[in-house]
Amino acid sequence: MQTHLLRVLGWSSVAVLGVLGVAVFLLVLTPAKDAALPTRNKYGLVFDAGSTHTALYIYRWPVDKENGTGIVSQVEACTVSGPGISSYADDPAGAGDSLKPCLDKAMKVVPAEQQRETPTYLGATAGMRLLREQNSTKAQQVFAEVAKAIGEYPVDFRGARILTGKEEGSFGWITVNYLLGTLVKCSFTGQWTHPPAEDAAGALDLGGASAQITFLLGTTIDDSSTRALLRLYGTNYSIYTHSYLCYGQKQALKMLMASLHQGSASPQEISHPCYPKGYQENITTASLYDSPCVHAPSTPSPAQVLTVTGTGDPAACSTAVLKLFNFSCGANRTCGFNGVYQPPVRGQFFAFSGLYHSLHFLNLTGGQSLSSVNATIWQFCTSTWGKVQNEFPTMNRTHLRDACAASSYALTLLLQGYKFNHTTWPNIHFVRQVAKVDVGWALGYVLNLTNTIPSETPQRVVGLRRSNWIAATVLLAIMLILIFCLLTITCCQKNSSGYESL
Known part of the structure; x- marks a missing residue:
């Protein structure tokens, strides 16, 4: 048993x-079920080759995107030493060499195993547009040397090219609104939300050779050449954008000097009302008329020396600046200037680059009233050369000389050019950065680019709960x-x- x-x-x-x-x-x-490996990041490099300088921006975004567009962050920025690449027309190899220190820096930021798959771009703006107009062969040589220099690094170089004015304006608008969180933003729950399209702000960009105005359309546009259609984070945007070539600050001040020369009683002397009283310098006719933006007299003598004398007259300065614009519009048509269609400005605007720097010098980017801005510029423009040198002893001589002209030009562009007034002036916010990120076209370029880069399926590992x-x-x-x-x-x-x- x-x-x-x-x-x-x-x-x-x-x-x-x-x-x-x-x-x-x-x-x-x-x-x-949910044993996924950590999300992998992609990197992108963008050279912003402006008319006065070049900067390299290093961006990063997760491979899994939000409604087709990447959530991009700026990792690092590097300012290239020297002038813009268009200044190397007679030394193309120098343009390529100037980029290498920033590329060396990028190689220390991007993981070595990802460098060969990192898309790298160089976008040139109005400076190279002007060089192409002057001498297309020299422009091509500059691009060839730039491409050669970047090609020496283990990156996925996708070319150097000149952006159109519409692209420059559109990408700047994307940058501003992405950083403001008006395109997409993260909620308290960690979910991405999409604000209404009408929350988007306008963008005002002033470079060295061109100026851009871009804002969301409130009505049907009358001129399709100034309309851009964008799709970001699953939302469609119809925006107005236009780029005024030659109306960047550097070229505009060159046009101003040429206009004063051609209106001078003496062909060898120029009285400059925007330069401080007591300032004097000599320039050559060749340096004054070396740009396609400046229309030379019929028979200029290149070697002729011109004496420029500052008179410090703000009223005459304002009058001279106004002569750079043509404000006539066709019948039954609204326009900005030079006959270009522009609907009335609407909503909030963010002004950056030259618009910010020219007014920030006079401490006018803190939300001052239009009356206060006018009064401050007027007072500064009456200062003598000796006085401004004493007040700003460390300021670059050229920037100090141009401060009155630059601020007067910025104000005229905004008020008479773009048709802002006492009512809409408070809607302009002057900024250098938003959310501690540089404002310009480069970030918008990468955001738009991520629309064409396929998302990757997050890698998963088999494991146990x-x-x-x-x-x-x-x-x-x-x-x-x-x-x-x-x-x-x-x-x-x-x-x-x-x-x-x-």
Whole structure:
């Protein structure tokens, strides 16, 4: 009887062990549903080759995008030493060499294993547009040397090209609104939300050779050449944008000087009302008329020396600046200037680049009223050269000389050119950065680019849920106990059989 009982217990233990073994086997084979590897990031490099300088921006974004567009962040920025690449027309190799220190810096930021897949671009703006107009062969040589220099680095170089004015304006608008969170923003719950399209702000960009105005359309546009259609984060945007070539600050001040020369009573002398009284310098006719933005007299003498004398007259300065614009519009048409269609400005605007710098010098970027801005510029423009040098001893001489002209030009462009007034002036916010990121076209360029880069499926790893591990451990412990019991029963069974044989 006892032997039979031991046998029954033995076979029962074997059966239980079998069931437990199958259970553990099934648990081990059951993978975790959400065991994904950490999200991988992509990197992108963009050279912003402006008319006066070049900067390299290093961006990063997760491979899994939000409604088709990447969530991009600026990792690093590097200012290239020297002038813009268009200044190397007679030394193309110098343009390429100037980029290398910033490329060296980028190679220390982008992980080595990802460098060869990092898309790298160089976008040139109005400076190279003007060089192409002057001498297309020289422009091509500059681009060839730039491409050669970048090609020496282990990156996915996708070319150097000249952006159109519409692209420059559109990408600047994207940058501003992305940084403001009016395109997409992260909620308190960690989810990405999409604000209404009408929340988008306008963008006002003033470079060295061109000026851009871009804002969301409130009505149907009358001129399709000034309309751009964008799709970002699953939302469509119809914006007005126009770029005025030659109306960047550097070229505008050159046009101003040429206009004063051509209106001067003496062909060898220029009285400059925007320069401080007491300032004087000599320039050559060749340096004055070396740009396609400046229309030279019929028979200019390149070697002729001109004497420029500052008179510090703000009223005459304002009048001279106004002469750079043509404010006539066609019948039944609204326009900005030079006959270019522009609907009335609407909403909030963010002004950056030259617009910010020219007014920031006079501490006029803190939300001052238009009356206060006018009064401050007027007062500064009456200062003598000796006075401004004493007040700003460390200021670059050229920037100090141009401060009155630059601020007067910026104000005229905004008020008479773009048609802002006392009512809409408070809607302009002058900024250098938004959310600690530089404002310009480069970030918008990368954001738009991510629309064309396919998302990657997050890599997953087969693993166990924590609950599966716990259950498997418990079952294995039970199995070990049962095995111990089975061995004990077997041993007792043998001993019992031995007793019975005696």
